Amino acid sequence: MQTANLSRAPAPERAPARLFHILDPRVLTRAQLDELCDLTTRVRILAKSRIGARILQTLLPHKRAMLYFVQPSTRTFMSFNNACHILGIRTSEIRDPSTSSEVKGESFDDSIRTFSSYVDVIIMRASGAGLAAQAAAAVDASRRPIPIINAGSGQDQHPTQALLDIYTLERSFEHRGGIEGKTIGFMGDLRRGRTVRSLAYLMTNYPGVRLVFIAPAAFQISDDIKSHLRANGVEFSETDSLHEVLPGLDAIYLTRLQTEWDVGEESASFDHRRYSFGPSELGRLKPEGVVLHPLPRGPELDPSVDADPRAVYWRQERNGMWMRVALLVKIFGVEDELPER
């Protein structure tokens, strides 16, 4: 069974060939990433036809998932819940901790083991770093281990977000050779946003990629990510000026200010006027460039950008559901039951 990996830990071991727990995207190999992207495209296209959508329904109707979302997240919840439904998987949910038997003082490990008695996969979003890994260890110690999918925990990893970002980039560049060799900018609260952290880490799988981190000094990407990029020979630069680097970018990945992690008044110093994207920035983006954002957005992304074909963030959001479908197909090993393309 795959062992749990925490972020900020040393570079993790590579994942075994078969996917089981999905805790940390960094264990995935390039071959696994490519296979997941390919599978995502297959299920996405299959679902476009009525017959295809009905075939997907027949893959896993005998499986049951639990969505244990203690940290509020409508978006990720809806994406996973509907990914399950696309495959016929039945879902149960715990979204309000007050409905939990934890009010009776049960330990986290016992609660997870209880949930694992009733379902075939647990998809969890918790507020503490490492809780998904702890859950995986708890079920691994039981007589009936089931996969745990980390749907985001604390400032920690958010593996399915990283995977859907990879897929969206690959798809955006599908007629230009994929992610390899592209220049990708990241702008916003890079220090605290887990999506950028996870995604930057995975970029080491794509030769020739150049990363540009655009943020005020206090919000710049943290040293552990930079060390990892250096150790893997990924070219990157840091700047506090979008203006200077924008014309050279193939993609710009915007993120919001992570005010929820403020201890003091950190966010107050962030100047949205300098780090936002609107019509004038759009005018300076390459004709073939793309704009990504994990959503929800704040003032850093003007809604008027939505109408431009280079704005791919709504598609990115929907890609998240398809990537999660692909992941479930892979975890339950039914990819061979999909019709040939």
Place this chain on the structure above:
Amino acid sequence: MQTANLSRAPAPERAPARLFHILDPRVLTRAQLDELCDLTTRVRILAKSRIGARILQTLLPHKRAMLYFVQPSTRTFMSFNNACHILGIRTSEIRDPSTSSEVKGESFDDSIRTFSSYVDVIIMRASGAGLAAQAAAAVDASRRPIPIINAGSGQDQHPTQALLDIYTLERSFEHRGGIEGKTIGFMGDLRRGRTVRSLAYLMTNYPGVRLVFIAPAAFQISDDIKSHLRANGVEFSETDSLHEVLPGLDAIYLTRLQTEWDVGEESASFDHRRYSFGPSELGRLKPEGVVLHPLPRGPELDPSVDADPRAVYWRQERNGMWMRVALLVKIFGVEDELPER
């Protein structure tokens, strides 16, 4: 695509032949109302047999609905949720706004567009007037518009309640020529109750119908409805005495006091002794008359009335589920897949 219509606006345009958004019942033509009533009866009867119930299950298993119920409503929620389940539609729900990513400051339009990424229809109940119409406009502006069903918004329209009321009246009078030519009384808080407002409006589709509004002056039906009835030649009268008009009614539609819309102490002046229905009123109702109520009831309707066959409000409630099934069948265009009667 159908444009959004707010209540208290001028008489809306008629709906196009195909149903898409269901925002305002007033756009429906008599032909559409008749077709929906007919379809409701077909699905209701079909579901009585095990084989029929299983056929209904096969109609839309590849579709996904989201129930976005920010305003509490167990009854309408359960009715819609089970209507979806009858057709095999998978459901996701947001009932507690605190679990929503709106806590991260996302705009309403962005939230709706996000939801629309994952599902095929959004059924929403919100506290603000016009929110369902705003949601429809938001999805219409996206690259993947999906239907929005208004499940009640503020003091505004509540289209599916009006439809189930129409169906219950038609069914109650099915051996007496339907709604046309009947005298229908409405009693209670007519000024603030949206169900009566919507239903009275739709009555213009039924020639010869006579409406009697029974309420204290401060709670009488408002002028915009009366103007609409006059403009469409619908005969109506107002009274503060149930006693005088009861024997002439073919149906009496009772409603509860809408205390939740009180700004001051308005409801305190309502005299339930004069505007309630119990055994003595039942004794003065025509033998073929019927008693409706949208439920939940307050002191205006004595539970002892339930046992009388003329009390159709429990059937009315269940009709709501079947009407919602019919509406979903129509929206997704699968009515031709139903077996012939």
Place this chain on the structure above:
Amino acid sequence: MQTANLSRAPAPERAPARLFHILDPRVLTRAQLDELCDLTTRVRILAKSRIGARILQTLLPHKRAMLYFVQPSTRTFMSFNNACHILGIRTSEIRDPSTSSEVKGESFDDSIRTFSSYVDVIIMRASGAGLAAQAAAAVDASRRPIPIINAGSGQDQHPTQALLDIYTLERSFEHRGGIEGKTIGFMGDLRRGRTVRSLAYLMTNYPGVRLVFIAPAAFQISDDIKSHLRANGVEFSETDSLHEVLPGLDAIYLTRLQTEWDVGEESASFDHRRYSFGPSELGRLKPEGVVLHPLPRGPELDPSVDADPRAVYWRQERNGMWMRVALLVKIFGVEDELPER
């Protein structure tokens, strides 16, 4: 229709041959218990294969359940919800009373009757004793009665817990002649725990069984249970010393302190050091003895016991789901559609 029975009432009538409402386990005959245990084993084994799991899915896809859980209970909720899903039953849930139309002042009976309009079975967990029985009476008075399953109400009965306990004991002793003739210890807060109360009551169905109640005097099993055991000729004893009786037990059923029923500081006097089970107690348990616990556990059960094969409480928890599947199969009368063993 089966009439409602409250706990602490005189010994109830026996249940009719067909199961309908499941309110009080005490009405079940030995033949019914045996049949339910046998059915539980059949569905449990069937679900082990993919083809079997898919057959179970086809049994009741046209049925709809409502889980009305006003009292928080993740464990029982998850167990019932997934039991429904195993059979293809669609589920709707009310877990947060604030989302209920009861905020509009509706009576309990009206709410239940409303729920019964939409679904085919109501599974309810309420905080007041007798509420499930009241719900059963409310639906029995309607024109469309549906079964009510009591999923635990107040300090009252918790029938499905008692059934899963019976099943777990029978299964633990399957190669030793079943429950008959065994010596079963119960330890903990026996006065207030409903699981022990229900289970002790059902033990009268098993000739030769000996019960040992292990608790401090203030927490000992209450007189009504002892009277019932005496009246039915069941041998039992009371002790405040686990040490003395442990070696003679075939099974020990541990329970947690029911602090939630404290009026004053009752629980403070409970000495967990004397009434807990850990490695040293395990060492004194018979080699063929078993340890049960309804979970969640408190300090009375050391997690290190989990690894011992005699610890059957995690299996007991999962048995609960299978027993609930069997109960639904029986209530809806589809047991004959299961494949032969």
